[in-house]
Amino acid sequence: MSGIIEASSALRKRKHLKRGINFTVMVVGQSGCGRSTFINTLCGQQVVDTSTTVMLPTDTAHEVELQLREETVELEDDEGVKIQLNIVDTPGFGDSLDNSPAFEVVSDYVRHQYDEILLEESRVRRNPRFKDGRVHCCLYMVTATGHGLREMDVEFMRRLGHLVNILPVISKADSLTPEELKLNKRLIMEDIERYKLPIYNFPFDEDDVSQEDYDTNTYLRSTLPFSVIGSNEVYEMSPELTVRGRKYPWGMLDVEDATISDFVVLRNALLISHLHDLKDYTHEILYEQYRTEALSGETNTERSLNATGNAAASMASPQTKQESLASPRMPAVAGAADEAASGEGAPGTPRDTYLAREEQIRLEEERLRAFEERVQQELVLKRKELLQREQELREIEERLEREAKLKQEAV
Ligand SMILES: Nc1nc2c(ncn2[C@@H]2O[C@H](COP(=O)(O)OP(=O)(O)OP(=O)(O)O)[C@@H](O)[C@H]2O)c(=O)[nH]1
Ligand SMILES: [Mg+2]
Known part of the structure; x- marks a missing residue:
């Protein structure tokens, strides 16, 4: 008897592995900041076309409209575990004078996914084919500059941070010198602290964490915002060695070179070490908060922002954050x-x-x-x-x- 149970649980596990883990990442950033190139670099394949995706309005009275484009890629890790990676690209983001409508579009999309779950949960008969489309992580790309955040960046994180896990990313990091990049990172973190922006800061429970997780999360926190370099080109260095890199008159750089960007650190965190953490945080904290608000008819999400406080600045443990988020309303x-x-x-x-x-x-x-x-x-x-x-x-x-x-x- 127990043999049968063991066999069926192994089968279930295999089925689960076969079906893969569903994970959704949204990439937000202004036109030309390198979103498409980053997506292709992250997936190690041409997932999105990198030709300019935004049409400028012919009539200046009209604003550029944000579009959301979804792609799904199947990735497989070294142990044969499949990841159904859903990517939401956001061409047209931040190209208008007034970006509020674009924030609304992103926010509506994220909320819509939560509503779908809410509906599904309330059904008497569950749909076995129901697909969870919740966004587990939003990579917010800031083009490399010597400055901190722009008003638009602050506004986006402020409005969306309580709905989705935001990870700030500096794109095109190769356009800055190491010192400039360091300064850029510092200024961005200072702004995140100053404006108390609720980004995902790799929270952990201080009282219940292994030394290894403590070290990893502390390191990842200290690396924020992640700097990345992307490329759509793969070069064959030798019959055995191919490198995704960028060729310049002065030489070539490897996008996976950990000494010049945090791309590999970010990829590992997203797809390996923190994939489940990001999913759990989305389900247990962000969705739960949304659910409570939806069912109680409360819409004042700004309030929760104040309650959450600055995740990055206070480095609140998930418990603290959970308490403040889930405090009785x-x-x-x-x-x-x-x-x-x-x-x-x-x-x-x-x-x-x-x-x-x-x-x-x-x-x-x-x-x-x-x-x-x-x-x-x-x-x-x-x-x-x-x-x-x-x-x-x-x-x-x-x-x-x-x-x-x-x-x-x-x-
Ligand atoms: N130097 C440098 N250039 C990059 C990097 N990533 C992308 N680019 C270049 O920046 C340009 C725009 O890149 P895309 O990936 O198309 O940017 P995007 O944000 O998808 O642009 P739209 O879809 O048009 O909004 C292209 O010429 C890329 O080759 C990078 O890491 N470093
Ligand atoms: Mg693009």
């Missing part, structure tokens, strides 16, 4: 109701208790109504999408029919 009345019910502190007369309970029920109903509204909105959106797809399909069919007719006529 029930309205005071509900608290009073509980107190009244337990007979502690509150006046405690039956009438008080009754009124407090009434209030609590009313709040619960409000919360449910808000949730229902969100679900309805989702449905409307899905229906719209469906109609659009149907229309596209019809157009394709018509085109095919036309082409077939033309061919027949030609014959």
Whole structure:
């Protein structure tokens, strides 16, 4: 009997390995900052086209629109574990005078993925094919300069940091000297501290961490923001050795050279050492917070930002962060109701208790109504999408029919 159980658990494990780990990374950064090149470098293959992806508006009255492009790549590590890496590229980001709409698009996308999970969780029958599209990490690329963050960078991190794990990255690091890069890193971290931006700072529980994890996380924190160099070219140095690098008149650099950029450190953290940490943090902290807000009908996400404080500056342990994020956000009345019910502190007369309970029920109903509204909105959106797809399909069919007719006529 136990043999069968062992065999089936091994089978399950193999199945899981075969299916692979689902991991989603969003790459955000201004046009030309090297997003596409970085994605190709990270995946070790040409995943996205690196021709300019943004069309400038012909009419100056119109702003450049942000698009979100999704790609999926299957990667395999040394132990044969497959990673279904979903990449969301953001062409058009930061190219407008007013970038608020672009922030909204990114924020809506991240929220939409959370809503999908919320909906799925509330279904009586779960969909076995449901795909978790939550963004586990957002790489925010800042083009190498001698300065700290720009207003837009601060605003983005401030608005999105409570929804998604943000890792700041300096792209095109080869355009700075080692001293300039050091200065750039320092100024960026100073800004992150000054504005209390909630980035992902490799949190750990100080009371419950192995020495190895402590060292790794401390090192990764001290490396933030990661500097990267990307390239779309692979050079054959010898029959056995190929190098992804950049060729310059003065020589060639290897993008994996750890002495000139943090690319390898970032890749290892993302795809190996912290893949599960980023997923867990997304699920247990960020999504949980979103879920509480969605179900309670609260929308003030800025408030949580203040509660979270500066993750980078305070180097809060996950416990501290979790506590501050998950701190009860029930309205005071509900608290009073509980107190009244337990007979502690509150006046405690039956009438008080009754009124407090009434209030609590009313709040619960409000919360449910808000949730229902969100679900309805989702449905409307899905229906719209469906109609659009149907229309596209019809157009394709018509085109095919036309082409077939033309061919027949030609014959
Ligand atoms: N020096 C240097 N140039 C880079 C690096 N990464 C990319 N580039 C170059 O920068 C230019 C833009 O790179 P892309 O990867 O297309 O940038 P992008 O952000 O995807 O650009 P859009 O999609 O047009 O917004 C290309 O000429 C790249 O070769 C880098 O690490 N160092
Ligand atoms: Mg691009």
